[in-house]
Amino acid sequence: MNEFKKTPTIQDVARVAQVSSATVSRALTSPERVSEATRERITEAVLSTGYTVNQVARSLRLRAAKTILIAIPNIGNPFYSTILDAVVQDAAERGYGVLVANRLGGDPTLGLKDYFYSNRADGLLLFDASLDLEALQDLPLVRGNRPLVLSCDDIPDAPLDMVMTDNREAVESAVGYLVGLGHTKIGTVRSRTTPNVLSERHAGFEQAMQRAGLPIRPDWVWQGDHAIAGGIAAAESWLALDERPTALFCGNDETAIGFISRLRRAGVDCPREVSVIGFDDIAVAEHLAPALTTMRQPRHQMGKVATALLLDILEGPAGERPPARHVLKSELIIRASTAAPPA
Amino acid sequence: MNEFKKTPTIQDVARVAQVSSATVSRALTSPERVSEATRERITEAVLSTGYTVNQVARSLRLRAAKTILIAIPNIGNPFYSTILDAVVQDAAERGYGVLVANRLGGDPTLGLKDYFYSNRADGLLLFDASLDLEALQDLPLVRGNRPLVLSCDDIPDAPLDMVMTDNREAVESAVGYLVGLGHTKIGTVRSRTTPNVLSERHAGFEQAMQRAGLPIRPDWVWQGDHAIAGGIAAAESWLALDERPTALFCGNDETAIGFISRLRRAGVDCPREVSVIGFDDIAVAEHLAPALTTMRQPRHQMGKVATALLLDILEGPAGERPPARHVLKSELIIRASTAAPPA
DNA sequence: CGGCCGCATGTAATCGATTGCATCGTCATA
């Protein structure tokens, strides 16, 4: 272990200011409890020593780390990094640091990781719906009764605090839009789900199709990976079909980008030959050719609302409390990647 | 402050296993120092109590937070989020948590923020070249002699540990490629810099132009913002010119995307009327229309190398050490957004 | 058989900040 010039402690400040450390502590946290003269001496001593509070010692004493943990399936995805952006910003404003856990879902060493993160954070912001929620209940972080706010995916009957978007309605409205354009042959690249998370998005798709009296053809349903690769794979499968859907609903924008790109390379034009609709409205969606029709997710707002909720719980009164459930509205953004089906 | 079911401590485990807390601690950190029988009793007690180590208390005692801080200018940008991805992954593997600080650069409350972050992290990974380095020297984090690894931008003579890419050569090679295509009228959308960071990228551009015997026209140099908006603004300015450059070097891919998109909307074709080259090779670059020619930055590797360097310093022997300087190679990725100039 | 060694374990100090309680001095009031 390296040896550093040791940082000044509150004792050092106390010595310089010729008071006890208790007085220094009070001067820093509740100045009105200290006489003006002493306060000035202490301020001066703080500056001359270059003292900064040791957060670790403070956390130990106060039993609050002033840190939250955010679990994200994939930071590299702009969808999540925008959320993270908002979370870090708002948490910092309220004096909290943000620890990032990436790709916890599906990690067989989850137990270890959890051991690793436990007791470092006061609460958990869970954006990773690929985490197995039953396993989650067993984790020290959760069993330690630390507040947990779940986001990004809905678990209908779980008594948890949640912030999400109106996934089901969003998908229904996206598919409804395709139907309205005249499409009857509609496929989808769905997002991955875990056994215990019945995706609202799947349900929304099925519901919209049913309502329109359209069949769901298994060979028109692809499994995506929330990344460009999944869209490419779906496109290759699409190209190999005898009878092809004329419109495709994609689980996120990356998938749509991969799909459209691969078709273009094969000489198939979007939207003339196939309409594609994405989900999220990432920054580049508007600037693609064709510009991507998509369901905008209020990502920034999700981050803000989830952070505010978690910190309010952390700083609020103890005791039972009905779980909060915020539902944010998605918005259909119509651009150039969708059109009427070919004649 | 909320009141939670308190997590079991090492004392609780000791009581259940009928040993002292010292023995429990030893059993957990150096099992060979404890007899087999006791070790088993302790393991059992750990499981039955659901004990997990309190990292805060541990950090206080060991004077190591097992946490690093990463300062990033903009998490929302895929360039940085990919780096963050790698950093979080590798740090976790070596037992370190990652705290994220976003947009510290240009923040007038930097001092406060620093006060806030000081003593929570063992070291700093600085990817934010927009931070004022002189001010940085005054920060407790740095003065406390915590290791600092600078990345993403070069400060030629600073005695700091650095990980960067061959920025100057990369830009030279990008511009050289445009020259090779026959372009003589070349403009640029440069990235922002701070007064004390002489951007190697600027230098590379100037050098390449000089070498080719081409003038740098001030009205062909735009200031970007590392985002799509900057590219759009540059495009609007470009459209208004009487004499236009036929090729443009952009400081990053987002800028190029905004530029190309805005021109397309104005009916100007890339690359037929103007060639555009980006920088970074973000994931979508390949899937745009036209696919973007760009200088690929080894982002993932940058994150890995910087993390490894910082952690090696943290865990290595104390004492003076010549600063490390890693330079990673960029790679020109030729795609469809560049072509010979119009006749 | 005595002394010494080494293993297993316990005791208590330590890391740095916070805070309940004790103390001291000052001032106002009876």
Next chain:
DNA sequence: TATGACGATGCAATCGATTACATGCGGCCG
């Protein structure tokens, strides 16, 4: 002048884990 109140400050315990040092025990060797 005595007494009580109050403001300012110090003392010392506390948070939970680690570890140097002390202790006790069994076994081995001379």
